[in-house]
Amino acid sequence: MTVLAVDIGGTKFAAAAVEADGAIRARAEVPLRGRDGAEEVLLEVVGRITGEVGADRLTGVGIGSAGPLDPRAGTVSPVNIPSWRDFPLVGAVERMLPGRPVRLAGDAQCMALGEWWLGLPEGRPSGAVLGVVVSTGVGGGLVLDGLPYLGPTGNAGHIGHIVADANGDRCPCGAVGCVETVASGPSMVRWARANGWTGDDAKALAGDADSGDAVARRAFRRAAGTLAAAVLTTSALFDLDHVVIGGGVAAAGAVLFDPLREAVEANAGLGFLRRLRVTPTSLGRDAGLLGAAALVLHRDTGPTETLVPERGAPGRVPSPG
Numbered sequence: 159m160t161v162l163a164v165d166i167g168g169t170k171f172a173a174a175a176v177e178a179d180g181a182i183r184a185r186a187e188v189p190l191r192g193r194d195g196a197e198e199v200l201l202e203v204v205g206r207i208t209g210e211v212g213a214d215r216l217t218g219v220g221i222g223s224a225g226p227l228d229p230r231a232g233t234v235s236p237v238n239i240p241s242w243r244d245f246p247l248v249g250a251v252e253r254m255l256p257g258r259p260v261r262l263a264g265d266a267q268c269m270a271l272g273e274w275w276l277g278l279p280e281g282r283p284s285g286a287v288l289g290v291v292v293s294t295g296v297g298g299g300l301v302l303d304g305l306p307y308l309g310p311t312g313n314a315g316h317i318g319h320i321v322a323d324a325n326g327d328r329c330p331c332g333a334v335g336c337v338e339t340v341a342s343g344p345s346m347v348r349w350a351r352a353n354g355w356t357g358d359d360a361k362a363l364a365g366d367a368d369s370g371d372a373v374a375r376r377a378f379r380r381a382a383g384t385l386a387a388a389v390l391t392t393s394a395l396f397d398l399d400h401v402v403i404g405g406g407v408a409a410a411g412a413v414l415f416d417p418l419r420e421a422v423e424a425n426a427g428l429g430f431l432r433r434l435r436v437t438p439t440s441l442g443r444d445a446g447l448l449g450a451a452a453l454v455l456h457r458d459t460g461p462t463e464t465l466v467p468e469r470g471a472p473g474r475v476p477s478p479g
């Protein structure tokens with residue numbers, strides 16, 4: 159069985175043909191930046207995959223998209239793709255590949271699902287996993303008891319918009335003090351520049367932090383502290399085993415993960431919180447594609463009833479306790 163996986167981010171579209179065991183047979187990626195028609199880009203990446211493996215072989219389509227989105231209506235309104243507002247993405251893909259089931263979830267939810275399926279270390283308990291994407295925003299997704307938890311509207315897991323500081327900055331979402339106002343790449347850059355750093359973007363900030371620049375390091379430490387608080391809050395609610403962190407800012411590596419793990423360790427008071435493991439994504443950019451594939455490979459019937467029977471080999475479904 160081969161399915162089409164599509165990963166729609168704010169700056170690029172990716173697609174792949176994925177086998178039932180997670181093997182990727184073909185892939186395509188197209189940057190969106192500077193181009194007008196998101197639909198054209200979608201047609202192009204899907205066309206490249208069907209051209210390579212043959213549309214007839216594809217038995218379903220899983221899509222992870224930047225949000226907000228409405229999986230029930232099959233529409234997406236990615237913040238960074240202004241031409242798509244309530245865009246009927248599922249319908250558009252159904253027209254490209256008629257007769258196949260098409261499943262839609264958030265990009266961070268797909269990342270979490272991909273990591274749960276194929277990325278977490280062997281032998282680790284994995285009944286409750288949070289995936290976090292730290293990038294131009296901060297996204298998240300939950301996999302609970304092996305099922306992606308999408309919530310009634312399909313938007314569960316938005317860790318970037320839980321409140322980190324009730325007296326903090328205004329968030330683009332309209333609320334005040336969201337995690338994203340401290341820990342997203344642009345927020346870190348804004349804070350660093352207000353404190354005397356003169357670089358341009360989060361990548362430069364990571365480079366400077368790595369080289370020992372004091373303000374850049376403080377920017378990462380500040381973001382890490384906020385992420386740690388958000389992760390521990392989520393863990394207190396859901397008894398998490400594992401947090402997997404990916405995204406462009408997370409690619410900075412130790413300058414983020416060292417202070418993040420320190421802060422998690424320092425603030426994990428209760429015993430069950432001290433079990434928590436925080437690791438970088440092990441699947442990198444494939445996590446989202448593999449999670450999107452899992453949405454449809456692992457038979458699902460709707461946004462709240464997605465079934466994912468097992469991670470890795472059969473017989474590894476974790477049970478509580």
Ligand SMILES: [Zn+2]
Pocket residue numbers: 318319329330331332333336338
């Ligand atoms: Zn917000």
